[in-house]
Amino acid sequence: MNRKTLVLPALVGLLAPALAACGGAGDGGGDDAIAVGTTDVFSTSPEVPAPFDPAFAYDAGSWNILRQTFQTLMASPRGDGEPEPDAAQKCGFTDTGNERYECTLRKGLKFADGKPLTATDVKFSIERVRDMKIKDSTGSSSLMANVDAIETRGDRGIVFHLKSADATFPYKLATPVAGVVSSEHYEKKKLRPGFDIDGSGPYTAKQEVKGNTLVKTVFSKNPNYKGAYKLKSDKIELRDYASTEAMGKALKDGDIDMMTRTMSPEQIKQLDENPGNNIDLVETPGLEIRYLGFNTEATTVKSKAVRQAMAQVVDRGALAAGVYGDAAEPLYSLVPATVVGHTNSFFNKYGNPSTAKARNLLQKADISTPVKLTLHYTTDHYGPGTKKEFQVLQKQLNASGLFDVSIKGEGWTTFRPAEQKGAYDVYGMGWFPDFPDPDSFVSPFLNTDNFLNSPYANPTIIDELIPNSRREADRLSASKSIQRIQDIVAEDVPFIPLWQGKQYIAARDDITGVEWALNSASSLQLWELGRGVSD
CATH class of the missing domain: 3.40.190.10 (Periplasmic binding protein-like II)
Known part of the structure; x- marks a missing residue:
């Protein structure tokens, strides 16, 4: 079926x-x-x-x-x-x-x-x-x-x-x-x-390793386990594939029973329309987000006006639909739309994409155009759609005439340490929450010792709003502080949220x-x- x-x-x-x-x-x-x-x-x-x-x-x-x-x-x-x-x-x-x-x-x-x-x-x-x-x-x-x-x-x-x-x-x-x-x-x-x-x-x-790379992990039931989970199978094999095409072929040929992270947009569309005999496509809600991050101390993007102008130009709807189809939706905050406390802060501030508004922001700040930037992304960590995503961003920003953008991809083992050392002025990242709570979309980015090693630090967020939100056992009551944080981020633009994935x-x-x-x-x-x- x-x-x-x-x-x-x-x-x-x-x-x-x-x-x-x-x-x-x-x-x-x-x-x-x-x-x-x-x-x-x-x-x-x-x-x-x-x-x-x-x-x-x-x-x-x-x-x-x-x-x-x-x-x-x-x-x-x-x-x-x-x-x-x-x-x-x-x-x-x-x-x-x-x-x-x-x-x-x-x-x-x-x-x-x-x-x-x-x-x-x-x-x-x-x-x-x-x-x-x-x-x-x-x-x-x-x-x-x-x-x-x-x-x-x-x-x-x-x-x-x-x-x-x-x-x-x-x-x-x-x-x-x-x-x-x-x-x-x-x-x-x-x-x-x-x-x-x-x-x-x-x-x-039990792992199978070739060189310094994991090839397969065999999970076997732990007879000593006492806990919350009821195991439906005694043995699971997790097999690593170099590409989505190889993984898809393995499923089609019957070599594997299931595939997940990370399927390509084309693969999802094909499986949705014509999955093949005895193969099901299951769609589940997701909290994955993608965003641009800034080294706010870098000369090219130190001015808030440059970052705001980029936020004003980016067309999230065209980006999500053009690269990921139905598998992604535009995102206007670091906090996804299905999480309590979400507000569309970036849309509320910038509205629809507008070159004229972006040009006005740069002119008021006396920023010469076009602003020359390099957008960095990782080639092997978030799936095969990443390169196309950055090509679309490059085209959107350059089409405004306000930016002269080039893009550069690096493998994750190079990209991640370089980002943490502040080597990139602008970079693309994805985020999967530590847990399904708004705090997990705020603190890791904006608190002291954040995981990006970002130099952006807003005292109101760090000293007042994050602590206030964490005091609330009723997480709905934390929404007021969480929403204020999102509004500050939309004003200061240390990040530009792009899309939320299924x-x-x-x-x-x-x-x-x-x-x-x-x-x-x-x-x-x-x-x-x-x-x-x-x-």
């Missing part, structure tokens, strides 16, 4: 964390491994020595490996909503100010190697990340930077004392950064190099649970996959 399945979106960020408890995992399926394709590339290098160490990994691809293998105190639920206990039996704030968070671990927790997992291991793991004694530049440690002190109470009790109120802390404890590691396998002050993984999550992992999975129709295999934050939940009867 050929069909397209649409998984309807849910409004995210509404539910507040609370004390909760949940049951254990059930039995998995048989030994027939389900093969899943991906174009994510995992390689080790001096810049990326430890792609699967929770203290280093901070990208969607690596996190999708870690989510299957490392256990966290809290976990993302099947659908979007507040986190639920995983390694914990229960967790919750025990003060009125959201500054003290307490958890009780499940009884009898063990690592995959059979060693007991206790509160001491949790303390070790979080402090290992928080203390930033491991010199990394990924930004992952920022998620635990607000932890002031951790105390254990016996083998199962643990208390987090926060430096300031943070109602989003349970969400952060559900990210792989908070993955529980053992001091027998992970050193306190040193990253664990390579691809080896030792955790207590639903699966163990997500797609293609799978053979005897694979069950596909609609749950990728949540809105682009987290793979491979334990949801099973084999059924083809209909």
Whole structure:
């Protein structure tokens, strides 16, 4: 049967964390491994020595490996909503100010190697990340930077004392950064190099590596796992492909059962219109965003007027439709449209694209035109549509006569360190949220020690609005602060939001649970996959 399945979106960020408890995992399926394709590339290098160490990994691809293998105190639920206990039996704030968070671990927790997992291991793991004694530049440690002190109470009790109120802390404890590691396998002050993984999550992992690049990961059911997830299959193979074409051919030929990140726009369109025998295309709501970032200290874009003029010229609708078709929608804020607190700040300020308005902005600031710029992008991290996207941006900006834009692509291992060092005046990036809450689209970009190493720092945002938003346990009540942040960003333009993406999975129709295999934050939940009867 050929069909397209649409998984309807849910409004995210509404539910507040609370004390909760949940049951254990059930039995998995048989030994027939389900093969899943991906174009994510995992390689080790001096810049990326430890792609699967929770203290280093901070990208969607690596996190999708870690989510299957490392256990966290809290976990993302099947659908979007507040986190639920995983390694914990229960967790919750025990003060009125959201500054003290307490958890009780499940009884009898063990690592995959059979060693007991206790509160001491949790303390070790979080402090290992928080203390930033491991010199990394990924930004992952920022998620635990607000932890002031951790105390254990016996083998199962643990208390987090926060430096300031943070109602989003349970969400952060559900990210792989908070993955529980053992001091027998992970050193306190040193990253664990390579691809080896030792955790207590639903699966163990065995990797096939060629040179310094991962080729395949085999996930096998962890018999010692006690947590929130019920495994539908005992074995999953995640296979890495060099291109979307190779991955698509593997699905068509029956070599894999499912493919996901990252499918090309052309592939999605073809599968939607003519998927082939026994292949289904599943569309799910997504929170992926793409944006332009600025080194606001660089001479070419230091003037706010230049950045504003670019925001005034860019035609997001033409960009999204021309490159990604129905798979993307124009975005007018860093906060996606389906997240509570979103406001169309850039549209409210700039309206429809206008060369005349952009020229006026530059003239008032006494900026000579055309402004010469280079837009940098990564060639191998966000999918095959990226180059075309930047060609469209180049054409739009140059057609105004106000800019003289060239574009340049680099591989991710070169691009990412260069961006962090401030080598690029203007650059393109994508973002998959750490968790489905507006804070995850604001703090990583605008707070101190942001993951981009951006020099832009607005005191009102950092000292007032972000702290205010985090005090609100009712996330709807945080909207006022979040909306003010978006308006300030539209005025100062340290970033230009471009588009918000949908997500797609293609799978053979005897694979069950596909609609749950990728949540809105682009987290793979491979334990949801099973084999059924083809209909």
